[in-house]
Amino acid sequence: MIKLKPNCTAINFKNMEKTKENFSLLIYGTIDKELIDQEIQNSQEVIESGHDSTGHFQKQVDYLNKLKSDPHYQNGSLPRGIEKIILQIMESYTFWHSINDVDSNFFLTQNNYIHNLVNVSITFMVSCELAKLFNNKPDDFSLNNIWNHGVEAIRRANIATSDEIDYISEQFARNESTRDPAIKRFLDFRNKSVAHNTNNTGMHWSDFVSTINFIVRVWGIIDEYYSPNCLPRPIGLSDQLYAPLHPYFSTVQITEMKEARLKLMKDIFKSASTNLVTGQQDTIRPFGDLKVTAKIELIAKVDG
Structure with a gap:
């Protein structure tokens, strides 16, 4: 999913085309492999229900399917966001x-x-x-x-x-x-x-x-x-981190x-x-x- 300059094969910052799409992937990363199928299914359900008037979810499905088939994504060689x-x-x-x-x-x-x-x-x-x-x-x-x-x-x-x-x-x-x-x-x-x-x-x-x-x-x-012009992303904190501590600390x-x-x-x-x-x-x-x-x-x- 990272487009490289002509005649370049190694994935690195110097070799990548300096496009908005590449920077977006580099900055925000990609969806985890264990989540991508569920995300595709969720978006597909919205499309099939007739609630994708802007085509946003169809674009999302197209992108995720393309990402899923990318060999660099499959072998984990894309950089972390x-x-x-x-x-x-x-x-x-x-x-x-x-x-x-x-x-x-x-x-x-x-x-x-x-x-x-x-x-x-x-x-x-x-x-x-x-x-x-x-x-x-x-x-x-x-x-x-x-x-x-x-x-x-x-x-x-x-x-x-x-x-x-x-x-x-x-x-x-x-x-x-x-x-x-x-x-x-x-x-x-x-x-x-x-x-x-x-x-x-x-x-x-x-x-x-x-x-x-x-x-x-x-x-x-x-x-x-x-x-620009995007809503701030809510951040989820894992509550499970404290589960192993319950036997040793009070509520x-x-x-x-x-x-x-x-x-x-x-x-x-x-x-x-x-x-x-x-x-x-x-x-x-x-x-x-x-x-x-x-x-x-x-x-x-x-x-x-």
Whole structure:
């Protein structure tokens, strides 16, 4: 489903045609394989019921059938959508911190070997996911490359102020003198402590939060550019994540965890609407309401 330049066979950012369709797939990703047949069936039922006056669902069925038959989709070689990576980061971070937000004697929330092992594992996982969005090699399907390709068009569209656009470009550039200290400490941690065997660089969770807030704001601007006049997507949070904890925590404590996670998510969502230079709020809102569901679910944008 990714159209490549003539005479190119390898799927990467450098080789792909810079079309809206390609960027849409790169930004939002594709539907999971286990869901595509059900989605085709649901759309087909709408068509057969005579409620597809605009032809939207027929186009959806045609697209999904084409996607399903694509060999790159079948063998899993298409890139994950940037949005899916960001949501995975936010879900993992907020879930782990919500557990540690309650007052409990449970061993997983105490300072011991197992707690520290899990904490390090989650820290390394979310750091790797977040850092890959800064990758700047020409082949990388990264947020950095997406931003640099469209930055001047975004500037012309007046989606963000020129000062903020310059600030964002400075953070993606590999220039230590212009990079925000928190983002620098985070990337140093990933590049030195995670990717290589060097000492701790002094990164704190606040640096991680600052970096994810930066990424979410950039994501909001890019989403506004590539999908204008669309409704924000409601985000479903998996309620099943807490099921294994029920034997060890009270109902009140589980409720406190869920509330803490929602608060953390809402704080991150707020950063999508916050100018990185002035701190002022605007109307950029890539995500809609938070909803608790049986599994993580991303509802596609609806033209409005």
